[in-house]
Amino acid sequence: MSRILHELRGPNPGPTLVGLGGVHGNEPAGVEALVEVGEELSEAGLLRGEFVALLGNVPALSAGVRFVHRDLNRMWDDPDPGADSEGEQLDALRTELRRIRDRSRGPIFLVDLHTTSGDGPPFTVLGDTLANRSMALALPVPMVLGLADAVPGTLIESLDTAGVASVAFEAGRHDDPESTRRSADALRVLVSWLAMSRNRVEYARGARQRLAAAGNGFPSAVRLVHRHSLESTDEFRMKGGLRSFQEVERGQVLARQAGRPVRAPTSGRLLLPLYQESGSDGFFMGQPIKRSWLRLSAALRRRRMDRLLRFLPGIRPDRVSPVGAVASFEVHPLIRRIFFPSLFRLLGYRARPLDDGRYLLVRRLEPAELASREG
Secondary structure: OOOEEEEEEOOEEEEEEEEEEOOOOOOOHHHHHHHHHHHHHHHHOEOEEEEEEEEOOHHHHHHOOOOOOOOHHHOOOOOOOOOOHHHHHHHHHHHHHHHHHHHOOOOEEEEEEEEEOOEOOOEEEEOOOHHHHHHHHOOOOOEEEOHHHHOOOOHHHHHHHOOOEEEEEEEEEOOOHHHHHHHHHHHHHHHHHOOOEOOHHHHHHHHHHHHHHHOOOOOOEEEEEEEEEOOOOOOEEEOOOOEOOOEEOOOOEEEEEOOEEEEOOOOEEEEOOOOOOOOOEEEEEEEEOOHHHHHHHHHHHHOOHHHHHHHOOOEEEOOOOOOOOEEEEEEOHHHHHHHOOHHHHHOOOEEEEOOOOOEEEEEEOOHHHHHHHHO
């Protein structure tokens, strides 16, 4: 099974859109969508840029299982992934992405196509940068902020450190035929948004309408507020019939674990309830975000208002940034309680506890900021 499904290069320079399917081998809908859209673009011809369709975990796809040894989408922060099946796949994908980056004639955008074990509308997951938000907002489906921070080692998190705009697109249930159509529609909308194809408006009109209809009635954006992580799924059983983005009340029984009920810790929207044998998370909870909050946040970030944080009491620039792809400040616990989550989250920062009782505020750098640092 070849990893490269399609590699189409237009006559004119432009953006590169990378579509990745099958990072989890029990999620074939994204692969089917990549084949379908690649064939469409091959027949119609690209106007500019490049479209690359890649397979993720090839051995797991062949076997129809989520992974062979380890979850490939939890390993991207490991510089030495090892020599098992997923380690080999990770090395191969990193090599392929470097090759794509070296030959690109414009900015790179990546969509990681996934499906879920439970029902629900299509939605996007993204690291909270303005570049990623712009990509997610091009797709008329709900977006989830904060989940990429809560789950370590994902592909989209690693791409943020490389200055590549990316989103994960969750199309629906694994075995729902609509998941393939929604994945294909997401690709069509992104191709149109990037102005890569001829007749871009007509090409994506139906796709955009179908996605908007699938996401109708749900919040346009939610922020993660709770993650129910698992050591093992052996003793965890989700209550039947729950869906992503379903409203649940605090105290509502959502699952049973080790013979005891698992209750919702807060009222909000349920995300990604686990209905498969493998997985590191039982479910997530989110709270809706208003569009006005997103607009204010974007305006403050574009004006780089976070540069004023250093003048607040109890805050100092981090002496040794944890990674070169983030901006960071050390903050006193009292100042964190006063200003987080309101101000700091508006500016794109998340808090990590330090050993001395202080907190580290960390913000992902935008692709343009990373490029200027490298330059």
